[in-house]
Amino acid sequence: MERTIDVNGITLGVRTAGRPEDPAVLLLHGAGQSLLAWEQEFVDRLVAGGRHVVAVDARDTGRSTSFPVGQPPYGLRDLVADAAALIEALGLARVHVVALSQGSAVAQLLALDHPERVATLTLAAATPGGPGHEQPDLPPMADHILALFTEEAPAPDWSSREAVIEYLVEGERPYAGDRFDPAGSRAAAERTYERTRDLAAQLTNPFLIDPGKPWRDRLGEITAPTLVVHGSQDPLFPLGHAEALTAEIPGARLLVLDGVGHEIFPRHTWDAVVPAILAHTS
Template sequence: MCSEQIVQSNGVELCLETFGDRVDPAILLIAGAGSCLLSWDEEFCRRLADAGRFVIRYDNRDSGRSTSYEVGSPPYSLNDVVSDAVGLLDALAIDRAHAVGVSGGGAVTQLLALDHPDRVDTITLASTTPGGPGHEALDLPPMSSALAEAFSGEEPQQDWSDRTGVVESLVAFERLFAAQTVEFDAAASAEFWGRVFDRTVDIAAQMTNPFLIDAGEPWRARLGDIATPTLVLHGTEDPLFPYEHGLTLAKEIPRASFVAMKQTGHENPPRRVWDVVVPALLEHTSRRSS
């Protein structure tokens, strides 16, 4: 069964859904900045749950149905988002979980392993970079020229109350991050962003505030201290954090394993790689941190 609930965590309300049996090993899915729990496809969650995992997907603060703040003035830092994840586990009476983070959620997951190693049995880092977004990695390839050009232009004014206009903008935004060797499914993207719009407390806050928060002190130099079993998943066509970011992340974390997501851009694992990613996650989460 799938259930949705609001829990108190670290002074905020977080909305979550669970899949599977609570007695099974817990997998905590952590979405990226600007994303909500829907970014973890329901069927993806069910595949993991059907294989004997208790799967949790949730809205970070300023996304979905969780606590939201005034646009442009988020009164919290990345470390608060990390503490939110710990508080969520406390609210569910879960001592340890397998944390899986994508993009900005991968930054949160790195910090969980560094600062709260007693709460994670394993970590999985998908579509992210050593040290996390917001910290320059000058030794690694930059974002694609197309993304750089898009980000360098003047941002158009968005009427966040206009569902049609918002969905169209978010589909165009998602297209920039997609793999180039497969056809982009604009209809599926529009359906997804429509669902996101319809359940989100403040879509403007979701698409603005998480990108403004303080990421704190750089931690790339600390990656060698991670003792938690680590799996790195990375798209071969990631335009934001090119493939070398994933390879380097796996190299800088002791004994980390690496799985390439072919024909994948900067995104949650798409359906076309589930037959590779799901078995890799199940094998990885069968381990326990020593």
């Protein structure tokens, strides 16, 4: 079921699946994505495992409130406040949080600042303390990713469906691992194009928000059981980031996905990832 929910003065697009009485899993996507990042079959597998799944569009993504391109009037802590307010609005006491990249930063802060709302954490493609903070002890991003940030490609013609879809597909390619799926990426891009309120805002504003005060030194305060899932070929946050995150959260465990980059769980990993999430959230 898809609907919108008003919290904190903005509107969030929300999609739910499964029985409301089952344990709730909240999916938090990465920057530049929307709830469509979580493929329906992946969600169906979690539902088949007895989970009530909630996916949400963060600000500036999907069907949630968008702001002028280049001028997001919010920071990372606002996304955390949105997640906490959404949990309350849905009448959920606690949720199992499954998060990716920027969503994993939100999840870490949610567990620190609203521990009563978080049953477990699953942190994928994450860095300890969040993106945007200086962490010289961790391995740097790959050269080709650094080049993307320093030599940003020109924006597409937003009025051209084909140009935007091609831009979306090629934007994913540098981050993927050994088994990039162009056809699957294109199908996902087409769904994103058809559903998103403001694609220019989605692909711009989430990357501009203020991460706020670093919190890596607080990771030892996290009490939620934590599973860290990371690709062995992540070019943005190399594996050392996941190893540090696992070491700094008490009792955390690490699942390494061979050949996977900085990307939402590829289909070929689901046979390992879904049982791991179901076991972790049981």
